[in-house]
Amino acid sequence: MSRLPGLGIVKGMGLTLRRFFEPKATIRYPEVRVDVPPKFRGRLQLLYDEWGTLKCETCFQCAQACPIECIDMGGIDTKGRYHIHWGAPETYGERREESALRRSGRPVPDTAYAHFDPIHPEALEAILDRYDHDPKDMLAILEATQAEYGHLPVAALKLISQRTGAWYAMIYGTATYYRHLRFEPPADVATPLAAATATARAARETTFLAGLDASLAGSSGTTRAAPGAGPARA
Amino acid sequence: MTAAPPHGHAHQANPSDDPRVQLDEAAGVFEPVPPYPPRTERESEFYTLGDGEMFINMGPQHPSTHGVLRIVLKLDGEQVVDLDPVLGYLHRGVEKLCENADFHHTIAYLDPLEYISSLFCEWPGVLAFEKLLDVQVPRRAEYIRVLATELNRILSHSMFIGWMALDLGGLTPILYGLIERDEIAEMLASLTGQRLLYNYLRIGGVNGDLNHDFMSRLGDWMSRATTQIEANLGLLNENEIFVRRMRGLGTLDKETAFRMAVTGPNLRASGVPLDFRRAHPYSVFPELDFDIPTRDEGDCLARYLVRIDEIKQSLRIIDQCLHQMPDGPVMAKLPRLLRPRPGRAYAAVEGPRGQYAAYVISDGTDQPFRMRIHDPSFVHLQSVGVLMSGHLIADAMAVMASLDPIMGGVDK
């Protein structure tokens, strides 16, 4: 250093003395709390959708991914299929596999969906056209559907949900709220569509299962659970 | 005082019952020896004391070993004669954990390898998976990756400056570095959602586009970053005490550096302009204009100054990224469950400490069959034996700080 010795030290002392009077960076935590950014992921919480319903599908992906197994869950999933009593982490694998398969877009051996009856949608389409696909008239649509089909088939509710954009659970909730709406055909009432529905159901079962086996034969690495042997079924 | 239990008393009288402790009766000194007979010639040579020498256990709990490194120093007075680094106090088995998680989850395990430069730990893994899967990453995602990682590089280097000064006894630079670091951490938190373990890079892109919060913070910071960092450096760069302690200390010449597989700023301080961003370009670095700062001295001061120059280059890169950033998606279209074809892939990136690399073997399932992580801190630690021997204890700490190892990465 050709400069005056000690000049750097003096400069540093000057800097600290200047900083002595500058505004401070400390955040007095309990009184002042920093706004966490909107994307902050540090907090474990369940999200709600715009209807105030839990978005969690109990797919167990979070619990499976958690490296220290701090996530666990209980309750039932949104489809009402599994009732989980704070399941053991060892069983997450099976449930996760099933969930991942369902999300992958491939056909899944879903017992709840495999057996709902197919319907002839033309009549329903006509009803929906009449109500202009407006979810506000949901009760009227449902009543008209029941008048047409004799009851409310699951396939019809699915179709209504798809066409009107209303959430399936909301339609289901509306349908279960009113006493006069029903999901099973009454035993004594025979509608013109009932017979057609019965034959279509039998045909669909055979074709679906055959297609399922064919699609699953190609995938390796996972063992398909025997139908009906779902884990932790209450 | 009540009577001590006989066995306790006996133990106190004769601590050599403990196989780890040997009592030199004449000197009255406990010496650390390995709990097993020496396995190699080097070990038996090291654990034999010469005339007037003593062992001192530095770490695993010591203020300046950057985590839980333990160094057994053989001292002659205050001079380090020889040393034996003992690793493994932070071993988590990350590589094995990665082999039991599917490809998406692996990123979360790579993340906490180094808690100062998390994005650089994710990147080689993600790059290797993308090579395995033949994924084309959208260009916007590549630019965002470069932007975020260069921010992380500045974060890491500003912490390095603080630690360096702290190991030399300066109390203040660490806090100025922490202020810098906190601003960048908040910025990255608004981009990635986390302050420390970002878990931001995804196979085929990044998790989320740039948002307004991030951009306003970044613009605010960029407008004063240069002056702020320059001002903070005024405390050290010209300080005679600091410069006199660092200059000519722990000189690592080119050949030794190559022999010790040193990479990154530590290698560039020895005069080798090796930078993986230029030497083996990945991402969009061929399109960006930046220099590779090098120094010829190879001492601690050079290692410090190279890092400071790198901060400036990183600021340049960030500026270019912001100007050249194209529009478009930030994630490639990928299935949820990844099953790459059987094969192997290797990827390396240039991190703030050197070469971060990952080597992955896939057997066709949704989990890597074998995952090997290369961490620069671990590699650099093998040169401490060469660099520290013959110096004083204080210098040993300075050398240690100038190599900038993070124990999370060393022990994996």
Add this chain to the structure above:
Amino acid sequence: MTAVARSWGRLTLAGKIVFTIVPLLLLLGLGLLVVVLIAGKPIVDFLAANMWLVRFVVAATVVLLMSVPSAFLIIYMEMKVIALMNLRIGPDRVGPFGSLLSVVHGLKVLMKEDFSPTGADRVVFTLAPVVVYMSAVMTLLVIPFAPTVFGADMNIGLLYLFGVGGLTVVGLLMAGWSSFNKYSLIGGLRSAAQVVSYEIPLTLSVVGLLLLAGTMSLNQITINQSGWFWNWYVFQQPLGALIFFIAATAEANRTPFDLTEADSEIVAGFATEYSGMRFGFFFFAEYVNVFVVSGLIVALFFGGWNAPFTWPAEWTPHLAIDLGSMGLGLLFAILLVPPIAILALSAPFYVGRSSLPWWQALIIGFILFNLIVGAAVVGWAFISWDWVAGLIWFLLKSYLFVFTFVWMRGTLPRVRIDQLMGFAWKWLLPASLLNLFVTAAALVVVRIIKPA
């Protein structure tokens, strides 16, 4: 009651002893005072005949009592100043602006376990902090705080100071050796090497000043510097002052020469194995040392208790208020002035800010009144009594230097041990010798030119 019992249970043996003995001693002293006042004539006569005894006892008591609060003050100052320089806020929870945090630290230290490691030499281990603390406190005795306010005016004051101050190294060495820890040993040996090396330039840098002053009594040296500030020795001995400052930094083990407790190298040096009140003694001793060193610099080079300027005697207002002649007026003043003044001072706040409740306005008024009255009393004392003015100037200057030490700690990194020794022997020692020779030559030349 349970809280008291719980706190008592948490105290260590040392803490229990301290908490028992201090009130007992206070009671004893009070009793003694009462006895002297009541039974008094022969006792008072005896004490008046042997004034040195009274002076010694009072000085020792005062020094012991004030060393701890001044250490508290410096510790708080260090925490706060370094924090502010680091762009932090620092202590702000206990007491106003966190000023009681160091007191709480002191209490905490009392309550901690008094631990001594296996293999330590218990006796030496326990004695070491006492030696260090004692040597730090004993140096306070000869420092002239103000005219007539000093423990003893020795004619070898400076020599005594260096001698007793040098005892610190014995304590540190004892601590380092007895701890049965290699870090402590290295720390102790470092301190021995450092203090022994820096003792020489420290002493030599003052010799030039002694040639000028012709005395070793700190009191006399301070008196020599009275008058305007250009009479201070720093303007005649700038090099000596600089060397003394640097060497004194090393003597007090302060940054950048705090190698004995270099926390990033040898964990805490000699104090590694210490905890509880034994560590507290080290801690207090360090800060008392800082104060002593600052006071010494002020006394030797910066005019001691002298004001930097003199003003003519006719400018000084004469506040000779004869309280006895005021009669009934005094009673009224004492009774009426405070409430009226408080009301008057709180009125603007109550009127000006409608959101302020009346009682808060009253509190503000009360505080303001006390501040004004306190300032008035201090100002009156400053003008009327020489020793108050001297004390204020001395403390002001001393704490300026304490601030400088703290400021250096906040800025500078630590030097290496070989650089430290090289600096002492290669630079400071020749420089102080040069200072000595130049001063001596200048004195001779002056004497030849202008024979007395």
